[in-house]
Amino acid sequence: MAKPVVEKRYTLSERIYLVEILKGMVLTWRHFIFNFRASFRPGPHTVPTCWQYPEDRREISPIFRGEHMLLLDEQGRELCVGCGMCAKACPAQCITVKMAKVPEGEEGRYAGKTCSQSFNIDLLRCIFCGFCEETCPKGAIVLGQGYELARYTPEECQLGKERLISNFRDAKAKGTLKPPRKPVPVAGEAAKEAEEKGSKAKGTRTGPATARKAAPPKA
Amino acid sequence: MNDWVIAIIKVVFIWVWTLLVAVVMTWVERRGAAMIQDRLGPNRAGPFGLFQPLADGIKLFTKEDIIPANANRILFILGPILFSLPAFSAYAVVPFGDKIVIAGKEIILQVSDVNVGFLYVVALGSMAVYGVIVGGWASNNKFSILGGLRSTAQLISYEVPWGLALLAAALVYGTFSLREISIAQQGTFLGFLPNWGIFRQPLGFLLFIVAAYAEANRVPFDLPEAESEIVAGYHTEYGSMRLGLYLFGEYVNLCTLSALMVTLYFGSWHLPYLNMEAFLGPISYGIASFLVFFLKVSFFLWLFVWVRWTVPRFRYDQVMGLGWKSLIPLALANLFVTALAIQLTV
Amino acid sequence: MVNECVVNAGHSTGDYVTINIGPSHPAMHGTLRVIAQTDGETVVKADPEIGYLHRGVEKLGEHLTYHQFIPITDRLNYCSAIANNVSYEMAVEKLMGLEVPEKAQLIRVIMTELARIADHQVLVGILGVDLGAFTPFFYLIIQREEIYEIFEWYNGARLTNTFGRIGGVEADLPDDFDARWRELRPNLFKAIDETDKLLTHNRIWMDRTIGVTAFSPEDALAWGFTGPCLRACGVKRDLRKDEPYGLYDRFTFDVPIGKNGDVFDRYMIRMKEMEESIKIIDQAYAMYQEMAPDAPLMAKVPKVIKPPVGEVYHATEAPNGELGFFIKSDGSDKPYRIKIRPPCYMVYQAFPELVKGEMIADLIACLSSLNVIAGELDR
Numbered sequence: 001m002a003k004p005v006v007e008k009r010y011t012l013s014e015r016i017y018l019v020e021i022l023k024g025m026v027l028t029w030r031h032f033i034f035n036f037r038a039s040f041r042p043g044p045h046t047v048p049t050c051w052q053y054p055e056d057r058r059e060i061s062p063i064f065r066g067e068h069m070l071l072l073d074e075q076g077r078e079l080c081v082g083c084g085m086c087a088k089a090c091p092a093q094c095i096t097v098k099m100a101k102v103p104e105g106e107e108g109r110y111a112g113k114t115c116s117q118s119f120n121i122d123l124l125r126c127i128f129c130g131f132c133e134e135t136c137p138k139g140a141i142v143l144g145q146g147y148e149l150a151r152y153t154p155e156e157c158q159l160g161k162e163r164l165i166s167n168f169r170d171a172k173a174k175g176t177l178k179p180p181r182k183p184v185p186v187a188g189e190a191a192k193e194a195e196e197k198g199s200k201a202k203g204t205r206t207g208p209a210t211a212r213k214a215a216p217p218k219a
Numbered sequence: 220m221n222d223w224v225i226a227i228i229k230v231v232f233i234w235v236w237t238l239l240v241a242v243v244m245t246w247v248e249r250r251g252a253a254m255i256q257d258r259l260g261p262n263r264a265g266p267f268g269l270f271q272p273l274a275d276g277i278k279l280f281t282k283e284d285i286i287p288a289n290a291n292r293i294l295f296i297l298g299p300i301l302f303s304l305p306a307f308s309a310y311a312v313v314p315f316g317d318k319i320v321i322a323g324k325e326i327i328l329q330v331s332d333v334n335v336g337f338l339y340v341v342a343l344g345s346m347a348v349y350g351v352i353v354g355g356w357a358s359n360n361k362f363s364i365l366g367g368l369r370s371t372a373q374l375i376s377y378e379v380p381w382g383l384a385l386l387a388a389a390l391v392y393g394t395f396s397l398r399e400i401s402i403a404q405q406g407t408f409l410g411f412l413p414n415w416g417i418f419r420q421p422l423g424f425l426l427f428i429v430a431a432y433a434e435a436n437r438v439p440f441d442l443p444e445a446e447s448e449i450v451a452g453y454h455t456e457y458g459s460m461r462l463g464l465y466l467f468g469e470y471v472n473l474c475t476l477s478a479l480m481v482t483l484y485f486g487s488w489h490l491p492y493l494n495m496e497a498f499l500g501p502i503s504y505g506i507a508s509f510l511v512f513f514l515k516v517s518f519f520l521w522l523f524v525w526v527r528w529t530v531p532r533f534r535y536d537q538v539m540g541l542g543w544k545s546l547i548p549l550a551l552a553n554l555f556v557t558a559l560a561i562q563l564t565v
Numbered sequence: 566m567v568n569e570c571v572v573n574a575g576h577s578t579g580d581y582v583t584i585n586i587g588p589s590h591p592a593m594h595g596t597l598r599v600i601a602q603t604d605g606e607t608v609v610k611a612d613p614e615i616g617y618l619h620r621g622v623e624k625l626g627e628h629l630t631y632h633q634f635i636p637i638t639d640r641l642n643y644c645s646a647i648a649n650n651v652s653y654e655m656a657v658e659k660l661m662g663l664e665v666p667e668k669a670q671l672i673r674v675i676m677t678e679l680a681r682i683a684d685h686q687v688l689v690g691i692l693g694v695d696l697g698a699f700t701p702f703f704y705l706i707i708q709r710e711e712i713y714e715i716f717e718w719y720n721g722a723r724l725t726n727t728f729g730r731i732g733g734v735e736a737d738l739p740d741d742f743d744a745r746w747r748e749l750r751p752n753l754f755k756a757i758d759e760t761d762k763l764l765t766h767n768r769i770w771m772d773r774t775i776g777v778t779a780f781s782p783e784d785a786l787a788w789g790f791t792g793p794c795l796r797a798c799g800v801k802r803d804l805r806k807d808e809p810y811g812l813y814d815r816f817t818f819d820v821p822i823g824k825n826g827d828v829f830d831r832y833m834i835r836m837k838e839m840e841e842s843i844k845i846i847d848q849a850y851a852m853y854q855e856m857a858p859d860a861p862l863m864a865k866v867p868k869v870i871k872p873p874v875g876e877v878y879h880a881t882e883a884p885n886g887e888l889g890f891f892i893k894s895d896g897s898d899k900p901y902r903i904k905i906r907p908p909c910y911m912v913y914q915a916f917p918e919l920v921k922g923e924m925i926a927d928l929i930a931c932l933s934s935l936n937v938i939a940g941e942l943d944r
Contacts, residue, residue: 003922006776006825010768020767024529027762028255028700032525035254039262049707050259061714065721091633129636129727130720134735143721184735187666187861256703361584365606365925438697439769448695448926450591529763531770532697534926535606 060145063178065128067146068121068159069167071139073111078165079140082116086132086141094125095132112138119164123149123157144168145176229330230311237310241470242272244520251524279463287359287456294357298453299461302350303468305343309475312336314398316512317488317496319505328509329398336397337389340479341382344434347472348374351443354465355453366452369535370443373433376542377440381430383550384423387557388483391419397479401487405494413491416484422553424484426546431476433538435469438527442535477519481512488512581609584925588617592695592929595939599916599928606924613916618943626903631657631731631870634903639725641888641907642941645684647676647716647728648883655810656879656890657731658864660872666861669733670812674849676719676728678842682753683712684884684936685835685842689760692832692933696773701760708756711749715742731870733863738853746850750843757839765833774829778919778931785826788918789911792886793834794935798826804882816848828927831934871898885909885936907941 013019039046044056051058060066071079082099100117102110109115132141144167151157159167171177246261246269253260262268286295313336316328333339348371355367392400400416408414417424433440444452454465481487488508489495495507533541587598596618602610622641626634638653639646651673658665665673686709690702713723718739720726729735764770780790785798795802803820805813821837823830872894880889886908895901912935919935920928 004779004781004825006779006827008771008775010771014766014768014771017768021526021530021769024763024767025525027759028525028529031257031704032251032254035257035259039254039259047254047257047259049257049710052259052262061717061721063721064717089633091629091636127636127725128722129725130722131632131636131727182737184733184737184863185859185861186733186863186865187664188865252699256700257707258703361582365584369606441697442926448592448929528700530698530767531693531764531773532926533769534773534924536924537769537772 060147060176062145062176064145064147065130065133065143067123067144067149067167068126068132068164069142069144069171070119070161070164071142071168072165075108075111077109077111078115079111079138080116080119081110081112081114081138081140082119083114083137085135085137089131089135091129091131092125092127094122096120096122116161119161121159121164123151123159124154139180142168142178144171144178146171225324225326226330229326229328233310233315233330234307236315237307237471237474240474240516240520241467242276243269244470244473245272245275245466247521248524248527251521252528255525255528276463279460282459284459284461285456289359290456291357291359294353295456296461298350298354298357299457299464299468300350301353302347303464303471305346305350306468306471306475309340309343310471310478312339312397313475313478313482314401314487314512315478316505316509317401318508320501326505327398328505332396332398335395337385337395340397340475341378341385344381345374345378347468350465350468351453354457358453358456360456362449362451363453363455365449366443366455369449370436370453372535373436373440373443373538373542376539377430377433377546380426380542380546380550381434383547383554384420384426384430385483387423387550387554388416388420388427390554390557390561391416397482401482401489404486405489407492413486413489415486415489415491420484420553420557422549423557424480426550426553427484428480429546431480432523432526433542435472435476435523437473437523439530439533440538441527441532442538473520473523474516477516477523478512480519481515485515487515580604586925586928587614592932594691594933594937597932597937597939597942599932601920601925601928603925606926608920608923608925608928611917611920611928613913615910615913616943618939620940620944622944623903623905626900628899630898631872631900634900635729635731636725636727639727640940641905641944642684642883642885642909642938643724644687644936644938645677645680645884646724646726647680648684648881649888650726650728651677652879652881652883652888653890654729654731655881656877656892657870657872659879660875660877660892660894661731661866661870663732663864663866665733665811665864667812668737668853668856668860669729669862669864671849671853671856672734672738672862673729674812674816675738675846675853676716678846678849679712679715681842681884682839683709685839686712686756688933688936689832689835692828692930693760693764695929695933696770698764698770701763704756704759704763708749708753711745711752715745715749718742718745730863730866732866733861735862737858737862746846750847753839753843757836761836765836771829773926773930774832774934775827776825777828777927778923778934780826780915780919782826784915784918788915790886790915791911792882792884792908793831793838794826794886794912796820797823797830797834799824804880804887808880810879810881812849812852815852816845818844828930828934869898871896880906883908885938885941886912905944907944909935909937909942913937913942 035047038048044052073079082097084097084099087095087097097119098117099114102113102115128143130143133143146167250260250268260268261271264270264274286292311330312333314329318325318327351370352367355363389395392403394400404414404416406414408418412418436443444454454462457465488511490511496504499507581602581604584601584603586601587593588596598614598617600612600614601608622637625637629637635650635653638649641649686705690705693699693701716726717723718741720728720736780798782798782800785795786800790798799822801820801822804810806820818841821834821841823834874894874896876891876893878889878891880887887906888908889906891904892900893902920931923931
């Protein structure tokens with residue numbers, strides 16, 4: 001298994017090093033000047049490609065798969081019926097749900113006939129695949145835009161029901177709720193189903209494409 | 220004023236100045252690299268992140284000083300000192316301005332005008348290699364020893380073309396004193412060019428700058444500390460201020476080399492086509508000459524940064540090949556042609 | 566073979582230094598480890614440790630349903646998770662005999678090619694970093710960020726995308742895809758061009774890469790090379806062209822091949838392939854735009870996927886080479902056995918052969934140019 005011998009053929013400008021190095025230096029100089037000028041712009045977001053994190057945050061996709069939340073409907077009732085489909089679909093098995101009948105006298109708090117007695121998501125295990133969200137028949141569990149997931153103790157990583165609902169309330173207050181999913185047209189029965197669902201879900205999943213960047217340097 | 224006091228003031232001034240430049244260089248390097256790479260770089264500590272070197276220094280000073288278990292303790296401690304001392308000392312013979320007249324006393328802006336300034340710089344440059352090899356060997360680490368060996372081979376190889384390029388320059392000016400060389404660069408050359416060394420020794424300058432990059436272990440010759448190959452080379456095992464001394468010594472080296480380049484090839488404190496001495500007062504002339512000199516030095520310091528973030532790194536054998544097969548023959552040819560030209564014209 | 570590396574350094578004295586490169590070393594991508602015996606700077610023997618990051622991915626597959634395995638495939642070659650997702654989904658679809666709607670296939674093509682560009686960008690950038698040129702890495706990675714934003718707006722994740730479902734894709738392209746792609750396309754060309762300017766004709770780069778760890782096509786085939794590493798040796802083999810799957814037979818694109826199989830060729834192949842991928846995306850997106858907005862995105866699949874008893878092997882051209890999934894089904898909702906053929910496994914086997922007699926610096930360059938991803942290699 002002799003190694004092939006490779007003949008090196010260089011042109012003159014390649015051979016003398018300097019020409020190509022100088023060309024490269026011109027290129028890097030352009031970038032330098034562009035960013036140097038940009039860095040004097042006001043505001044934390046100066047160089048177009050650089051986000052100065054705590055005070056200057058990039059736009060997060062409206063359908064980002066971040067920290068979970070449990071949705072409430074317009075009357076403030078929990079949508080979750082505790083069926084446990086999410087727990088079943090979860091590849092990381094990080095969800096535990098206990099189903100219970102809605103206690104008497106508390107029908108106003110729950111949208112369904114049953115509810116989740118307890119609902120726990122283990123953030124330490126979650127891989128943020130979004131399968132729970134996709135499986136949920138009621139659209140009750142949603143992955144939100146929260147991406148700052150660092151915690152001090154493992155206990156804080158256990159998202160109980162209160163935390164999940166308060167996540168929802170925060171998101172609602174901030175206006176970062178996920179738009180409803182567009183129905184996925186399925187081959188064959190597409191036409192029929194799309195008509196039925198289309199009337200229900202009009203929202204789009206996509207956010208506006210905003211102009212986030214200045215023009216890159218002219219090369 | 221006593222001569223002693225003046226000498227001490229000059230020493231302290233150049234010491235502080237070099238340190239300051241080296242400190243600011245770490246900041247310039249990081250910000251410059253960031254700007255070249257479409258980033259921002261350290262900008263949190265102080266205005267424009269200017270206090271970042273200070274924070275780094277505090278960090279380095281307060282970190283735990285670790286000496287590896289099987290390291291040679293004495294040499295391990297000696298390494299960084301051997302490396303940084305010559306770097307600081309070399310600046311002593313480089314003139315950083317013309318002269319300043321204070322209270323009727325003429326003070327030359329140079330710590331000491333040694334008549335063999337050249338040799339002194341070259342000798343000290345060779346000393347630095349001991350710091351590298353001693354540090355690399357004492358660490359008792361395979362990556363360190365590889366880095367130390369690479370560095371030694373590289374420094375010794377590139378000292379030859381470096382010295383030959385310097386020799387050609389010495390032939391042109393007929394002196395070893397850096398101050399006399401600086402003074403000789405006033406006026407014009409061939410009637411229209413500034414009388415700078417680069418126009419008399421273009422090839423010599425090219426050789427000098429390439430060799431200087433190799434002497435300073437800078438990209439594309441940074442293989443003694445090639446991060447992706449041998450972790451950090453000879454200072455892999457170093458931490459705290461010992462590492463700081465290595466890094467610092469490197470930047471001081473850059474200062475010295477840049478100053479040397481300016482002194483030899485870029486007219487030191489002279490502005491092209493302009494005799495500042497003719498229309499500036501004695502004190503303002505001294506300050507202006509220093510500023511002009513410093514401006515030129517800053518350009519070369521920036522060039523170090525600029526090149527570093529543009530080109531890839533050589534391989535060990537390619538560095539040797541370039542040094543021995545290309546630079547040394549070129550340097551010899553340059554020396555020969557220079558000597559011939561001088562012989563014919565004088 | 567690994568242990569039989571013959572010492573062939575010219576002035577060998579038999580007195581070698583063993584250097585442990587990795588698992589934590591600045592040039593090791595992931596947790597790779599190479600135990601190298603060196604004679605000065607020359608590597609006389611390199612012993613790569615395969616299996617350091619073994620996570621039992623295949624075994625995990627036996628305990629997860631067919632759908633649940635998709636997020637696991639993200640974690641194989643995490644530089645181009647979508648290519649893995651698609652490859653796995655296609656294998657299951659082949660097993661079930663599903664016909665995936667055309668629009669879904671087009672979306673898959675677009676996303677896979679974007680992932681391929683992202684993967685190649687990482688490789689070229691990292692190769693530059695390992696050879697000391699830090700700057701091109703940033704020019705490329707900034708554009709990769711934009712690709713990741715397309716992914717993020719598509720289904721909410723940037724790196725581990727969990728793209729697609731068995732039988733189709735989970736969503737249509739977002740409305741702003743058009744704007745994003747229009748903005749990204751010239752920038753991608755520009756980033757490739759700038760990298761080209763900084764590296765390709767630079768003599769230092771050429772010296773470092775041309776002829777370094779060259780490999781003959783016969784050897785490459787014998788070692789089971791696939792993908793860019795094989796094409797760099799001069800073998801024109803691309804599954805997208807030779808055994809077209811999905812819609813790849815509808816697109817016109819070139820398969821760039823090299824000559825020497827050295828680091829330079831591997832680098833150039835990737836640079837050219839990025840441009841070819843952009844071509845494919847252009848064509849696929851033009852086709853996509855002609856589709857009806859409510860065209861189906863999913864085949865009719867049961868809620869619980871239970872493929873018939875049988876086995877299947879399906880391979881796709883992942884950015885690294887042939888990525889194959891072998892799935893054996895016993896008729897239940899979980900695979901009986903999943904076997905993954907990762908492209909860099911075969912390539913990495915030949916690593917001792919490749920670097921024998923080269924220098925330490927070349928070992929690093931070779932490793933980067935092979936694009937060995939520990940997650941995929943050790944599974």
